[in-house]
Amino acid sequence: xxxxxxxxxxxxxxxxxxxxxxxxxxxxxxxxxxxxxxxxxxxxxxxxxxxxxxxxxxxxxxxxxxxxxxxxxxxxxxxxxxxxxxxxxxxxxxxxxxxxxxxxxxxxxxxxxxxxxxxxxxxxxxxxxxxxxxxxxxxxxxxxxxxxxxxxxxxxxxxxxxxxxxxxxxxxxxxxxxxxxxxxxxxxxxxxxxxxxxxxxxxxxxxxxxxxxxxxxxxxxxxxxxxxxxxxxxxxxxxxxxxxxxxxxxxxxxxxxxxxxxxxxxxxxxxxxxxxxxxxxxxxxxxxxxxxxxxxxxxxxxxxxxxxxxxxxxxxxxxxxxxxxxxxxxxxxxxxxxxxxxxxxxxxxxxxxxxxxxxxxxxxxxxxxxxxxxxxxxxxxxxxxxxxxxxxxxxxxxx
Amino acid sequence: xxxxxxxxxxxxxxxxxxxxxxxxxxxxxxxxxxxxxxxxxxxxxxxxxxxxxxxx
Numbered sequence: 001x002x003x004x005x006x007x008x009x010x011x012x013x014x015x016x017x018x019x020x021x022x023x024x025x026x027x028x029x030x031x032x033x034x035x036x037x038x039x040x041x042x043x044x045x046x047x048x049x050x051x052x053x054x055x056x057x058x059x060x061x062x063x064x065x066x067x068x069x070x071x072x073x074x075x076x077x078x079x080x081x082x083x084x085x086x087x088x089x090x091x092x093x094x095x096x097x098x099x100x101x102x103x104x105x106x107x108x109x110x111x112x113x114x115x116x117x118x119x120x121x122x123x124x125x126x127x128x129x130x131x132x133x134x135x136x137x138x139x140x141x142x143x144x145x146x147x148x149x150x151x152x153x154x155x156x157x158x159x160x161x162x163x164x165x166x167x168x169x170x171x172x173x174x175x176x177x178x179x180x181x182x183x184x185x186x187x188x189x190x191x192x193x194x195x196x197x198x199x200x201x202x203x204x205x206x207x208x209x210x211x212x213x214x215x216x217x218x219x220x221x222x223x224x225x226x227x228x229x230x231x232x233x234x235x236x237x238x239x240x241x242x243x244x245x246x247x248x249x250x251x252x253x254x255x256x257x258x259x260x261x262x263x264x265x266x267x268x269x270x271x272x273x274x275x276x277x278x279x280x281x282x283x284x285x286x287x288x289x290x291x292x293x294x295x296x297x298x299x300x301x302x303x304x305x306x307x308x309x310x311x312x313x314x315x316x317x318x319x320x321x322x323x324x325x326x327x328x329x330x331x332x333x334x335x336x337x338x339x340x341x342x343x344x345x346x347x348x349x350x351x352x353x354x355x356x357x358x359x360x361x362x363x364x365x366x367x368x369x370x371x372x373x374x375x376x377x378x379x380x381x382x383x384x385x386x387x388x389x390x391x392x393x394x395x396x397x398x399x
Numbered sequence: 400x401x402x403x404x405x406x407x408x409x410x411x412x413x414x415x416x417x418x419x420x421x422x423x424x425x426x427x428x429x430x431x432x433x434x435x436x437x438x439x440x441x442x443x444x445x446x447x448x449x450x451x452x453x454x455x
Contacts, residue, residue, distance in 0.1 A: 389421070395411050
């Protein structure tokens, strides 16, 4: 009997892997193991329009395609042990899943702040559907909402909460929100636009403790001031879900190291030919930029890495003549992300975080505008507010 | 097209089908040849709003 391709992680990356396996001609069994009870759904709206209305699985579920109707879904179940020697995964119910090929797509989980008085109600993170459902109930007009972390998620939630009539304070450790991602000029401008809508920023500050007995009542900062809070949202980054793959000598320092075929790499540099990692936790080198492996938390990366892994797996398991050629293909997806904050529609390509120089190249900073991001002489990214057709035209420069 | 928010992610995957006009609004060709199927499927995969569908 042929063992299935086992995909661990039933989010967008896991789903796209299953669909792509079929598209590339793999007809054998597929098992998809997911911790959440929900079938795969679209996360970006959870901090934006869906959070502003009613949060339901139906509103965000990915459409199921006929090609994946025979997938064996194992939901509400975590993978707990990986045994690379015996090609098997053990799940939290104690079931053992032998595999012909394994895809690690367990992604990231929200980091939480750790403080002495942390055991209080009304603390939220925002990554899953259930997070959004729980948070939505608390975003009521007049409530004091404190957001820790002024990155993209923090700023999107701030915009949504202000629109819902909440009093919003963002606490951020840098001088401006989204500074690392956008550079100083655009970050400053976005801060002004948020402030004009009523968001208050407390910058270069961090949280040292929480105030309250059963529910959160306030947040104590490192300058010894206290901010009133009915609701606390923690948007302070993420951790890769890699604990379950330990004891296999896999390089899982800051994500899972993979080669250009998405094959997992051991600490000694050797490759495990039938174990793959994709999505937010895959640390891969992208020759568009350089040869430094990085994990990339941009919108299109789960889909791109899923397709790459699926093409390799299908060729390997179907034992096609093209397998060596597919392995040798260059993998250089162009990272892309967008963010909606009020009527400000940010669109970006590349890896803007690598830049040491950011230049306004079109439009005006007070209105719609486009910035180029350079590292030395190399164009590494482009980001605009509005002017999407200009931003779009840059994609050709990265091919 | 009510779901579409004009992100333009589809434009890159299937440039012969999808385009952004001068007002940054998305336009598309509703009738497509079968040779475009793979590109359109790729556009469906990356649409942030899951707004694209193939209807036979």
